[in-house]
Amino acid sequence: MSExxxxxxxxxxxxxxxxxxxxxxxxxxxxxxxxxxxxxxxxGTEVDFTPMPADGQFSxxxxxxxxxxxxxxxxxxxxxxxVNVVLGGPGGSLESARTMMQAGAAFVRAGxxxxxxxxxxxxxxxxxxxxxxxxxxxxxxxxxxxxIVRGRQKLYTMGMQTMGFPDLLMQSADVDxxxxxxxxxIRYVCAGDKPIDVGHVLADEHxxxxxxxxxxxxxxxxxSAMHNPYGRLKIVSVKDIAEGN
Numbered sequence: 001m002s003e004x005x006x007x008x009x010x011x012x013x014x015x016x017x018x019x020x021x022x023x024x025x026x027x028x029x030x031x032x033x034x035x036x037x038x039x040x041x042x043x044g045t046e047v048d049f050t051p052m053p054a055d056g057q058f059s060x061x062x063x064x065x066x067x068x069x070x071x072x073x074x075x076x077x078x079x080x081x082x083v084n085v086v087l088g089g090p091g092g093s094l095e096s097a098r099t100m101m102q103a104g105a106a107f108v109r110a111g112x113x114x115x116x117x118x119x120x121x122x123x124x125x126x127x128x129x130x131x132x133x134x135x136x137x138x139x140x141x142x143x144x145x146x147x148i149v150r151g152r153q154k155l156y157t158m159g160m161q162t163m164g165f166p167d168l169l170m171q172s173a174d175v176d177x178x179x180x181x182x183x184x185x186i187r188y189v190c191a192g193d194k195p196i197d198v199g200h201v202l203a204d205e206h207x208x209x210x211x212x213x214x215x216x217x218x219x220x221x222x223x224s225a226m227h228n229p230y231g232r233l234k235i236v237s238v239k240d241i242a243e244g245n
Contacts, residue, residue: 005229007092008161010100011118014107015054015062015081024083027110039087039103047103048088054081062116062123067143070114070125077113085112091119091162094190097141098133100162105133118225120147120159138163138190146186148179155182156218161228165189167218174210174237185210185235202235210235 018024025034033040039047059078063070070078085107089100104115108126116123124132124144132140145159155175157167168185175181189196202210214234220227 005092007090007096008119008227008229009225010089010091010097010162011225012087012100012104013052013058013116013118014085014087014104014112015058015078015114015116016083016085016107016110016112017077017081018083018111021051024107024110029106029109032106039106041099041103041106045089045099047100048086050086050088052084052086054084058084058116062114065116065121065123066114067122067124067147068128071127074113074125074127077111081113091164093164094138094141096164097145097162098136101129101133101136101141101144105130117145117159117162119162120145120226122147122159139187142186142190148182150175150179155179156232157182157186158226158228160186160189161230163190164230165195166215166230167228167232169216169232169234170210171236174235181209196233198233201238209238211238
């Protein structure tokens, strides 16, 4: 990980049922401008804009990927969406992730059903996306961009690269059923002023509980939106470490 890291790219897919481009332009917030290939934010930041036609699968993919159930009106838009707006921009920091949230929110305010994130395969209904964007804090951003994948043997996160952090890898047996400990670690990583790395001990009021023992690469190819160039931090229970010595 000593080599220079190429900043990851954030990719959002935003389904809407605008009848024609003019309707979308009319409904965008006034402070945003849309060109044929870019959305221009109020501060002048440009985000790549690509409209894609609707297909027969995305609605189901979006709905199944939602962290929380979308509202009925959002589902209605999704069921008859006509265009998938694809937004792309640089990631690698909380600020860049926040910028992309603001870009996505502009289309939600124009009537989109919500936002799907390629980097973590998570989706959020429009009202949830607006609430997280308006909050804008590390906890809201991490809730938007970091997904948790749990198997029988291991648990890992996806999407932390959007905020400039490595993903986390743990043994499923070390995590409570609801995964609350993982959520707390994600919040700790995203809220900290100093980066955490190998050797770092994670503790709570009861004392040390976990330690970061290694930094590895993830399982995604470099060209994938899910690839994390910062790698994965392997986190092990302190109890397991003690029992192994």
